[in-house]
Amino acid sequence: MQLINNPSRKDWSRILKRPTKTVDDIEVTVLNVFKDVKLNGDKAIKSYTEKFDKVALDTLLVSSTEISDASNNISDELKNAIQLAKSNIEKFHTAQKTKRVFQETMEGVECWQEKRPIQKVGLYIPGGTAPLFSTVLMLAVPANIAECKEIVLCSPPNKEGKIANEILYAAQLCGVTKVIKVGGIQAVAGLTFGTESIPQVYKIFGPGNQYVTVAKQLATKYGVAIDMPAGPSELLVMADESANASYVASDLLSQAEHGSDSQVVLVTTSQKFAEEVDSEVYKQLDNLPRKAMATDAINNSKSIVVDNFQTALELIDAYGPEHFIVSTSNDDFFVENIGNAGSVFIGNYTPESAGDYASGTNHTLPTNGFSKAYSGVNLDSFQKSMTFQKISDVGIRAIGPSIELMAEAEGLQAHKNAVTLRLKDLKS
Incomplete structure (x- = not known):
């Protein structure tokens, strides 16, 4: 050092x-893969899998038989260790649940906030030099606690066309709904656009190399959210x-x-x-x-x-x-x-x-200095905060004149009219 x-x-x-590397070094490659996957779906996915992972696949979807076989090929000691980790992750993330926030801001004006799950999420699990089955726990456990309806997991296959037994075991243990044999840029592109085998999702989670990081950032240009721009791992010790x-x-x-x-x-x-x-x-x-x-x-x-x-x-x-x-x-x-x-x-x-x-605690964390503005993955990462409001006749009488004045000052007459019509009816 x-x-x-x-x-x-x-x-x-x-x-x-x-x-x-700078984004410029790899952005062209990522863009080309995205365009191909958007146009050609599974055909492009399989082509890149053969090119980058050196394996030709007939099907991208992991079968129930493969998941069952994977479970049988893991020692009881490792299963117990995974289950202990899952239990602790569940405890900590369940404790992050919050109640409905309610406030009557003035008489007759009720406002509240509730959490709702992101319905479709994609989990990217690196394979490569180390199959990170621990990341399955870190992402799928809070996704389940949040009650996400679709939890799609993508991970690159090995040269035999298989995903690590530990990843498949953790996936079924934590309620993943679909497992796809695909990694790298093409996995993120598949989750972004959807293909014949890969469902389109609303938000993509998971760490990866710099190519995956840039691919996730590109996904946001197509209306798909991401957890954070997480790249190569880092540690500072004081x-x-x-x-x-x-x-x-x-x-x-x-x-x-x-x-x-x-x-x-x-x-x-x-x-x-x-x-x-x-x-x-x-x-x-x-x-x-x-x-x-x-x-x-x-x-x-x-x-x-x-x-x-x-x-x-x-x-x-x-x-x-x-x-x-x-x-x-x-x-x-x-x-x-x-x-x-x-x-x-x-x-x-x-x-x-x-x-x-x-x-x-969760190990999916912001890298490359993004901890200055981003949080690590937590229960809220799999939820949206929705606000609600309900105004009574008493409330609209009290708040209405202020809304009219503000709307008029901004030159938005239709906004003012939406209140004025109601106030007129209440006076009649």
């Missing part, structure tokens, strides 16, 4: 830059000499092994501690099965030494990490003052892995 000591503030944006260097190194590597384009950052007030963590990183790195990928990510990563906690906080907020671990002599300072982070992990015994799998 590159060690940077007390960088000048004017250099922060350069130092904290993510190792990502730690001082009170922390355990081996724990910190393991946390940094847990994100680095996601992919070569992942980024991890250590911020500390001690150069000695930074050097200890660096040594631990390379010691642990040698034993990782995904060593080559993690090494690429580590080479893009940094240890930044600053003078004090206040400077550290300002630098972290400027970065806006997806995952933020704090393990210092004064964790409360960061917990109480952090403004930009997708999810926060506090203390020596709270690894980021807990949030990735089983503590109950």
Whole structure:
């Protein structure tokens, strides 16, 4: 990891830059795939699946037999672990339910707000270098709690034309209504336009590589909502000499092994501690099965030494990490003052892995600095807030004259007339 000591503030944006491609580099590819899928449906989907995933498929839909077989090929120990994670995720997301908000703003004017489910949602589950069945739990569980009617899951097939057993098991456990063997740009395009096999949805969820991220952003131009622009994974750890260097190194590597384009950052007030963590990183790195990928990510990563906690906080907020671990002599300072982070992990015994799998919080989080404006996925992500109002004759008499004056001032005579007609009838 590159060690940077007390960088000048004017250099922060350069130092904290993510190792990502620009949109211009990949937007043309995404546009071409979208056009093809919109025009040719399943035929285009299968063509891109053969090109990118190296498998020719007769059908895109996962059968009930495949789902049943997948369940039989998973150990009871893993099933129990998945079920424990599901239970915790259900508990935390069920607790996010809110009651109807009601307010009589003035006599005879009643206003209220209710949550309603997004009826059709698409879940994108990466396969590739690591089949992320945990993401199925993170997306399908709250979708079910929200009572979404259609929950369509897309995930890329392997070279045998199959989806990982763990993904299929989690999908049926969490109430997914349809599973499609498709990944990448073509999956997002299919969910956007709908094809013979893939239902069109109203909102698309899920992480992915930079191509998937750009595809999701393009989907919004066709009237489909997305959870957030989530790209390559990232982690920032704030730690001082009170922390355990081996724990910190393991946390940094847990994100680095996601992919070569992942980024991890250590911020500390001690150069000695930074050097200890660096040594631990390379010691642990040698034993990782995904060593080559993690090494690429580590080479893009940094240890930044600053003078004090206040400077550290300002630098972290400027970065806006997806995952933020704090393990210092004064964790409360960061917990109480952090403004930009997708999810926060506090203390020596709270690894980021807990949030990735089983503590109950959601691991689908904003990356690339989007935590400055976006929330991670939660129950509200699968719902819409609808407002209602009911005005009585007493209410329209009280509020009507103000509406008439405001409408007239804006030059909207029909708006004024809609009130005037009612008031005239009430006077007669």
